[in-house]
Amino acid sequence: MARRFDLIVIGSGAGMNVAAQAVQEGMSVALLEHGEIGGTCLNVGCIPSKMLIYPAEVIRMLEDARPLGIEGAITKVDFSRIMGRMRHFIEEERRGMEEAVLGTDNLEWFRGTGKFIGDHQLKVGDQEIIAEKIVIASGARAEIPPLPGLKEAGYLDNVSVLSLDHLPESLLILGGGFIGCELGHFFSALGSRVTIIGRSPILLKGEDPEISERATKAIGGYANIDVRTNHEVRRVEVGGESKVVWALDRSMGKERRFEGEKILVALGRRSNSDRLEPEKGGIETDDRGWIVVDEHLETTNPGIWALGDALGRQMYRHTANYEASVVWNNAFSDELVEVDYHAVPHAVFTHPMIAGVGMTEPQARQAGHDLLIGKSRYIDVAKGYAMAEEGFVKVIVDALDGTILGCHIMGSSAPELVQQVTYIMNAEDHSYLPVARSQVIHPSISEVLVRALGSLAP
Numbered sequence: 001m002a003r004r005f006d007l008i009v010i011g012s013g014a015g016m017n018v019a020a021q022a023v024q025e026g027m028s029v030a031l032l033e034h035g036e037i038g039g040t041c042l043n044v045g046c047i048p049s050k051m052l053i054y055p056a057e058v059i060r061m062l063e064d065a066r067p068l069g070i071e072g073a074i075t076k077v078d079f080s081r082i083m084g085r086m087r088h089f090i091e092e093e094r095r096g097m098e099e100a101v102l103g104t105d106n107l108e109w110f111r112g113t114g115k116f117i118g119d120h121q122l123k124v125g126d127q128e129i130i131a132e133k134i135v136i137a138s139g140a141r142a143e144i145p146p147l148p149g150l151k152e153a154g155y156l157d158n159v160s161v162l163s164l165d166h167l168p169e170s171l172l173i174l175g176g177g178f179i180g181c182e183l184g185h186f187f188s189a190l191g192s193r194v195t196i197i198g199r200s201p202i203l204l205k206g207e208d209p210e211i212s213e214r215a216t217k218a219i220g221g222y223a224n225i226d227v228r229t230n231h232e233v234r235r236v237e238v239g240g241e242s243k244v245v246w247a248l249d250r251s252m253g254k255e256r257r258f259e260g261e262k263i264l265v266a267l268g269r270r271s272n273s274d275r276l277e278p279e280k281g282g283i284e285t286d287d288r289g290w291i292v293v294d295e296h297l298e299t300t301n302p303g304i305w306a307l308g309d310a311l312g313r314q315m316y317r318h319t320a321n322y323e324a325s326v327v328w329n330n331a332f333s334d335e336l337v338e339v340d341y342h343a344v345p346h347a348v349f350t351h352p353m354i355a356g357v358g359m360t361e362p363q364a365r366q367a368g369h370d371l372l373i374g375k376s377r378y379i380d381v382a383k384g385y386a387m388a389e390e391g392f393v394k395v396i397v398d399a400l401d402g403t404i405l406g407c408h409i410m411g412s413s414a415p416e417l418v419q420q421v422t423y424i425m426n427a428e429d430h431s432y433l434p435v436a437r438s439q440v441i442h443p444s445i446s447e448v449l450v451r452a453l454g455s456l457a458p
Contacts (some may be wrong), residue, residue, distance in 0.1 A: 004129075005028045007030070013139060017328070024221035029107045032122070032165045033111065034114075034243075037094055055082050056351070059074055062391070093131075114129075115275070149236035154243070155236075169261050170190050171193070174197055174266060174267055176229060177268065184196050188223070194226065196225065208361055208406070208408040209362065230251050231247040243262065255361040282299045295338040297337060314345070352389070356409070357421055359405045360408065361406075369399075371396060371399055372456040376455060394408045395410075404430055412445065420449065432456075436453065
């Protein structure tokens with residue numbers, strides 16, 4: 001006989017937000033987690049990657065100081081210490097979460113992969129559980145293409161790369177998205193010879209095109225990193241102690257050979273939903289396996305909601321946290337709210353940093369808006385000139401009502417500057433006018449944002 005709970009939560013990342021709130025309300029909760037507690041963000045995503053990237057940022061900052069009249073040298077990079085510091089922090093955080101979960105009344109942790117076996121019913125190991133309300137936060141994993149020779153040669157992904165015990169002399173990164181670019185920044189700054197091989201003509205193709213073009217040039221200009229865009233990987237081989245990647249240079253129509261000690265696959269993400277067998281629970285997925293939800297984040301089976309990377313939409317932890325709040329409201333309140341993605345901020349922690357919120361210019365045009373575009377370079381304001389940095393800001397505004405539709409930045413403090421715009425985009429009328437009316441600290445890098453808005457033109 002199936003054990004009954006008030007709520008079943010699948011996934012302990014942002015899904016834990018819903019589980020914790022339900023426990024506080026006195027509900028009985030079943031938490032399904034087949035991996036480490038804490039989900040992707042804590043264990044193999046946001047937190048460990050940023051703990052690695054910051055030391056790389058310090059190295060690049062020193063390199064960037066030469067135009068300011070400051071020259072220095074890195075005398076030692078202790079790879080083991082950098083990795084060990086990251087692992088220690090993650091282990092401590094995870095241990096604290098485990099103890100909290102195990103010590104919480106009305107919360108039972110099922111350590112295994114749950115599979116739907118019927119309507120609102122799952123099986124975990126040899127146990128069956130059932131609940132009127134279910135939340136799916138099952139996440140995603142690395143997409144590994146069926147490239148000839150890849151499996152035989154061996155490769156790293158965003159999970160296994162965190163287990164490296166030595167700094168590779170050379171690294172071939174397949175994919176020019178944010179994971180490939182961030183890890184490329186880390187390894188190249190620490191001294192690995194990195195080659196990023198991307199199929200798109202530009203890196204970070206999801207960013208505004210002007211940002212992507214500038215980023216491609218900037219990232220490829222740093223030491224130890226070779227950017228090869230417009231290259232389609234065809235096959236992988238083992239050449240002695242090295243691995244060899246053959247890729248078609250699409251601009252020249254020729255195959256090129258790349259050799260390195262390690263291969264890192266960063267070619268996108270795929271849904272974990274296949275492990276749940278959602279079709280047996282009346283839950284539809286799209287042709288790529290992402291769970292289909294409505295504007296209230298409810299699946300095709302009433303009483304079952306989904307959030308986070310399982311949706312394949314805005315795959316950021318802060319968005320998953322927001323979606324968890326929407327799911328909680330819609331699962332346990334009579335007043336439904338619709339999910340709102342008009343101002344989702346994000347950042348790519350490369351060097352230079354990149355951040356954005358809202359629509360890109362092509363998206364805004366496709367949506368039918370009449371646009372005003374404003375741009376500014378960091379060196380156009382006093383603080384930016386003092387920093388001697390080639391940063392760039394672009395703002396996109398609706399010409400009819402002054403609503404900010406998007407903002408995209410490359411340069412130091414890009415995430416913090418974009419966050420300022422995010423607040424405005426969530427204000428009453430989403431207008432840029434509060435910025436125009438505000439005093440801005442001088443000299444500060446915030447002036448570059450104001451200058452961009454001051455240059456708005458059709």
